[in-house]
Amino acid sequence: MATTAAPAGGSRNGAGPEWGGFEENIQGGGSAVIDMENMDDTSGSSFEDMGELHQRLREEEVDADAAAAEEEDGEFLGMKGFKGQLSRQVADQMWQAGKRQASRAFSLYANIDILRPYFDVEPAQVRSRLLESMIPIKMVNFPQKIAGELYGPLMLVFTLVAILLHGMKTSDTIIREGTLMGTAIGTCFGYWLGVSSFIYFLAYLCNAQITMLQTLALLGYGLFGHCIVLFVTYNIHLHALFYLFWLLVGGLSTLRMVAVLVSRTVGPTQRLLLCGTLAALHMLFLLYLHFAYHKVVEGILDTLEGPNIPPMQRVPREIPAVLPAARLSAVVLNATTKAVAVTLHSH
Amino acid sequence: MAEAAESPGDPATASPKPLFAGLSDISISQDIPVEGEITIPMRSRIREFDSSTLNESVHNTIMRDLKAVGKKFMHVLYPRKSNTLLRDWDLWGPLILCVTLALMLQQGSADNEKDGGPQFAEVFVIIWFGAVTITLNSKLLGGNISFFQSLCVLGYCILPLTVAMLVCRLVLLADSGPINFMVRLFVVIVMFAWSVIASTAFLADSQPPNRKALAVYPVFLFYFVISWMILTFTPK
Numbered sequence: 001m002a003t004t005a006a007p008a009g010g011s012r013n014g015a016g017p018e019w020g021g022f023e024e025n026i027q028g029g030g031s032a033v034i035d036m037e038n039m040d041d042t043s044g045s046s047f048e049d050m051g052e053l054h055q056r057l058r059e060e061e062v063d064a065d066a067a068a069a070e071e072e073d074g075e076f077l078g079m080k081g082f083k084g085q086l087s088r089q090v091a092d093q094m095w096q097a098g099k100r101q102a103s104r105a106f107s108l109y110a111n112i113d114i115l116r117p118y119f120d121v122e123p124a125q126v127r128s129r130l131l132e133s134m135i136p137i138k139m140v141n142f143p144q145k146i147a148g149e150l151y152g153p154l155m156l157v158f159t160l161v162a163i164l165l166h167g168m169k170t171s172d173t174i175i176r177e178g179t180l181m182g183t184a185i186g187t188c189f190g191y192w193l194g195v196s197s198f199i200y201f202l203a204y205l206c207n208a209q210i211t212m213l214q215t216l217a218l219l220g221y222g223l224f225g226h227c228i229v230l231f232v233t234y235n236i237h238l239h240a241l242f243y244l245f246w247l248l249v250g251g252l253s254t255l256r257m258v259a260v261l262v263s264r265t266v267g268p269t270q271r272l273l274l275c276g277t278l279a280a281l282h283m284l285f286l287l288y289l290h291f292a293y294h295k296v297v298e299g300i301l302d303t304l305e306g307p308n309i310p311p312m313q314r315v316p317r318e319i320p321a322v323l324p325a326a327r328l329s330a331v332v333l334n335a336t337t338k339a340v341a342v343t344l345h346s347h
Numbered sequence: 348m349a350e351a352a353e354s355p356g357d358p359a360t361a362s363p364k365p366l367f368a369g370l371s372d373i374s375i376s377q378d379i380p381v382e383g384e385i386t387i388p389m390r391s392r393i394r395e396f397d398s399s400t401l402n403e404s405v406h407n408t409i410m411r412d413l414k415a416v417g418k419k420f421m422h423v424l425y426p427r428k429s430n431t432l433l434r435d436w437d438l439w440g441p442l443i444l445c446v447t448l449a450l451m452l453q454q455g456s457a458d459n460e461k462d463g464g465p466q467f468a469e470v471f472v473i474i475w476f477g478a479v480t481i482t483l484n485s486k487l488l489g490g491n492i493s494f495f496q497s498l499c500v501l502g503y504c505i506l507p508l509t510v511a512m513l514v515c516r517l518v519l520l521a522d523s524g525p526i527n528f529m530v531r532l533f534v535v536i537v538m539f540a541w542s543v544i545a546s547t548a549f550l551a552d553s554q555p556p557n558r559k560a561l562a563v564y565p566v567f568l569f570y571f572v573i574s575w576m577i578l579t580f581t582p583k
Binding site: 112115116118119120121122123126151154155158159161162165166181182 | 469473483484486487488489557558560561564565568571572575
């Protein structure tokens, strides 16, 4: 007795009332660009099949809709309508196939879900790891745990870039080929990625139990010490303070990394090689960052001490994009001897 | 006309009925075909767009897009928790702002002496790659915001910094000195805070609640770098 009204386009509602909830969640329309975006909307790899479900449902709707529209047209136009319908169907199928292939390729190559487990951290964890990176642990008989995450190291590298930019501008650095931003980004990322790979290669030679991800994480967290030192010394221009911080803070973070590596390596020669290389590179990098980008302070000391000090000649330094090692040592020597000379003069 | 036939013995009528329960008892005669278009609203809207936007005049299209961009600018200047930026995202606004900022920050021709200023391409690349990096980061942290929505929000929230750039340019027309610098510093800091707050208001809801700080920190760094470029800009 109770009959329900049957709509004529019944096949159009291929997604019945029970799937209606999905349609409200689908954003945007039916164009290809936004389709890709909807596939991106899946926020976890477990939801990828949901995204495919949406895709399939929408394709079914579009198919059913196209079929229904063609049926209506075909009725009116007869034979001509049939041919047009056929060509339209063929074109439609080709388009669907192409779109499916493109979206499959897109989801294969642009799949950032590969990196997702490395970003699975909480703020409290990041904070505790930052603090632990400054505390060397004495226990070296037992392989120490290294957190394999990439969020902390990546953020520290970006912070270092920001601090370098701040320091470069306050120091009137002149850069010939290349730009300030490019140099800063290139230096920091180059150090992080390059030295991590080099240490991983050495660890492979020395038979240490460490993976590439762990060297990336270890070195990344080691940059926390660099950030602190540079942040302080770019604002307080005192060489003695810089050396103190270099030894203390830089030394602490180096000791921590060395302790972790020692706990994972067997044999004295291997330990010496690996840890010596890492310590040297780490400390020298901090030295390089300070001196290559930091103004020498004779001018300030000059104004503080008064007229009896002979005026220092400050030559505008041209720093090419890559500072060769010889120039670096000359610059460092210059800076230290000048600072020493000024302090001696003042006494 | 549909005739309604009640069935007295229907068990549904005995118990207290929900609102439209009586409708199930209506029977419809076979003479009257029941037909019509059951359209899903989204699809019909798209059909409308397809036919109408192609035929309208260029003036109409431009004005409509400009109005949409202007409306989003208002949302950025008075940030409330709304999702207008998220729902109808577009990248026109960020493009306009980025080009404006890059043009104003350009240092002119490269001299031999002071070649340290940012060039147009540099600013452009920094803004877009910075926004892409932040988007990837927030997606990897488990946020459920789409790629282009995030780009849209980050681009639109550069508006306060562009205003700061304009103000700094005007202030630099006066003679330079420490007061000049303090004024510019104050303006840039205020606009930087405004940008960060605006983008947080839009982006924070898309993150899991305990990881908001992790997603906001790179936004802070991004706007810090842009503010630094604005503050240290000195015309030749």
